[in-house]
Amino acid sequence: MRGSPLVRAFWVWLAVVFLGWPLRSLTRPGGGKVEMGEEKAEPGRQSASDGLSAIRHVELELSFSRPAEWIEVSHLGRTVWRKEKPGSREVQGLEIPFPREGVEFGVRVGWEGDSVSAVRFCLRTAEGEEMERSLWANGNLEAVVSFP
């Protein structure tokens, strides 16, 4: 490379700036793909309750070891899903506030008789994350399922 050391240093600095800028924008937090629990909420899409946690679309899948009579799922004290005579596998999409600490659902399931039954919960986020929980009961079930 020709020129004075000062000119050479300038060319090196220019190269670093050109290469470094896209690298920085790709690697800084929030610059690329949105991370789980750190989603930037769209205006008007925040939780009505606190303005901190964004509303996210999730899918809740329930699978039963034997046919249930009814199911009821509540979120933050409100019933968000109720179904009579559900199939052995049911899926429901939900729009809920999803803080980074996670979410909980109140679950009630009615079965006929008192024999042992199980229900598997699978929560899928729009980002493709999948979390599973299982609960067992003798007779009806009334419990809280926590994700994560």
Added chain:
Amino acid sequence: MCTVRRAAFWGMLLVCALGILPEGLAEDRPRKLRVSTFSTVLTEVAQRVGGDHAEVSGHVPIGVDPHEFEPKPAVLKVVASADVVLLSAKHLEGYVGKLRQVAAPGARFVEVGSRIPSLWAAGSEGHRSKVEDPHWWHSVSNMQKAVRVVMEEFVSIQPENRAAFESNAAAYGRELEELQRWAKLKVSELPKDRRRLVTSHEAFGYFAKEYGFTVYAVEGLSASEQPSSKKVAELLGVIREQRVKAVFAQDAANPKVLKQVTSETGAVLGAPLWADGLGPGEASTYRGMFRSNVTAIVEGLK
């Protein structure tokens, strides 16, 4: 004359027999288990597990701070005749040495809290060491363990009443299971990012662990510890940063500092919490006390 004498003789004999008979019957009846307790919560546990077979003396009255309680001579007299003494332990009863001195040689001292895994809190300012948190009863799971501990002790002292003690403990255990289910559903009404509990004294560590809260306390483990201005300033920062909606005073505490906190942050003062045992009215049972606390916290922070 002879007939009169004979009648008098038989009369005297009958009177003596009537006088002796009830005592004789009482000898056949097993004596009740004499239980002394030093916590309002353990008084309930002993009464529920012991049922008709236990005579329970609760020495710490409702509304008295157990951290400050000191047994009077009348209490020591009752302890002297106790078969079993139930203690919360985890250093809550600093006077346990006095109790051991006056207790009968065969008396059983049951440190219920020692059978429950401990949580540790930071010591008061100036002390680096950690302090064992004695408020284990704010977790229903811990209460279930306590019921088992008390039942096993009662059975080992009076094995003849095993069936009654086991049945009583099972019935009480079912109530606690129901309470736990209710509490978890009630707490689930609160978003996880709102589970920040600001209280006057650090008594809710076990509660926080069980239901996913973070506790910020003005005072330390004992309500008598006074907060420094630095600690209050830190607390104000947390409340503003985390947007905490309500702060909670303890039943017997002076909420002066918390009132200052509310006026500077806009948070409201929630319903008082029962931190150191059972309270009056609806809080006079464990179930009532626990439901009152959970309802106050959830409704206050919603």
